[in-house]
Amino acid sequence: MQATESDLALSWLVRQTNLTAEDFEALMLEVSAKKAFGLLIRQDQGDRLGGLDLDLLQTGLKNVTESLEKLLLGGFAPRLPAPSSEAAYNLVLDVEMAVNGFREAAAIPNLRSAQSGAIAVCEAAETLAKRYMAEGVEAIAGWLGARAEQANWQRALAAEAFGAAAAEIPGALSEATLQFEAVHGRLHDEIIPERQDLLEVWQEIDLAWASFKIQMEGQSVAAMSSALSELDVVLASSVPMFGMKDVPNPPTAPWMFAAMYGALGVTLTFCGCAGCYMFHRSRRQKVDDPYADGANYA
Incomplete structure (x- = not known):
């Protein structure tokens, strides 16, 4: 029996280990494209969605569909990991379901349903992005x-x-x-x-x-x-x-100031004591030497 796209994604998921901060950031960036798309077209203006013509709408849907395939299976150029966990994979499927629902509503076109579908795309993408963020924070210290x-x-x-x-x-x-x-x-x-x-x-x-x-x-x-x-x-x-x-x-701790000024105080005290000692020693030498003042009675 030929493996389905879901089977391939889940088999790759088993090998997903040691993702880096860059991997999680790439996943979040890819997911944000779905969120941005949903926000972009969810405005309701008469017979047009978000003020966009149908060509732009179809281009946006095409880009989102290609992006979904990368989120499901991963990519190589640029590198994009497959879903980091089974929970993340299931959330990618939720995004895919929301995009498909919007595509069907926009094709009728049912503007009110399309607007609701765009909101569903936003919410599903936001949930997935938060999942990737939470898993990354748990797995990578300092990120x-x-x-x-x-x-x-x-x-x-x-x-x-x-x-x-x-x-x-x-x-x-x-x-x-x-x-x-x-x-x-x-x-x-x-x-x-x-x-x-x-x-x-x-x-x-x-x-x-x-x-x-x-x-x-x-x-x-x-x-x-x-x-x-x-x-x-x-x-x-x-x-x-x-x-x-x-x-x-690193902040300078109070004890460092105390140590510094304490050492400076000891140094000054030593210098002062040494100065006094030298002064008294000089005076004593003059008292003990009868010729210290230069008098000579020889």
């Missing part, structure tokens, strides 16, 4: 998976802002903008002085986000899409940086 997930989450929020801007829905755009900037601000607050490299990455995101916001105020969807692509590249490259462990400079 800041929660912070890496927050950095990655900005990609989906940026896509949601784009969908709202393209659909010309001010309320949704305002909400997505506030959510993005809240996450962006929290990440800034977590940067310690020793991580200037991370601060520079954060500033690059800040500039790309500012450029994207300017384009969202215009009327050109193409310009918005281009700015979003540039922002997404910066955001994706930042995820590993935010996942790195912070190593702050």
Whole structure:
């Protein structure tokens, strides 16, 4: 009997051991594409989904389908591990089911069902991303998976802002903008002085986000899409940086100050005592020597 796609995935799953932080980050990045897709097209605008034409919608579905295959079976160029556990594999199947449900609703088209289907894609993808983050944190000491997930989450929020801007829905755009900037601000607050490299990455995101916001105020969807692509590249490259462990400079303990000043005090006391000793010794030599003052009665 020929092995099914599910059988192949599960057989590979048995061999999944020793995944690195980079592996879990790659999985989270891949999953976020589904979340971003769902947020992008879930807005309802008359006879169009999210202000997107059907060609763009079909292109998005094609990309998501290819991405699902990589999540199920893994990939080599670029490297992407297969699901890290059976629980993760089952969650990938949930994402696949949600995408298929959206595809069927959009084909009718039933706009209300399609919108609900897009929300289901978002929720399934978010659950899977959190699963990968939790497994990575448990398996890899020092990996800041929660912070890496927050950095990655900005990609989906940026896509949601784009969908709202393209659909010309001010309320949704305002909400997505506030959510993005809240996450962006929290990440800034977590940067310690020793991580200037991370601060520079954060500033690059800040500039790309500012450029994207300017384009969202215009009327050109193409310009918005281009700015979003540039922002997404910066955001994706930042995820590993935010996942790195912070190593702050060790604080100077109070006992070190006490020891230092104590040693300095002993040194000064010794110098003072030595000075006094030399002075008294010199005076005593002058008293004991009858010719010390230069008088000579010979």
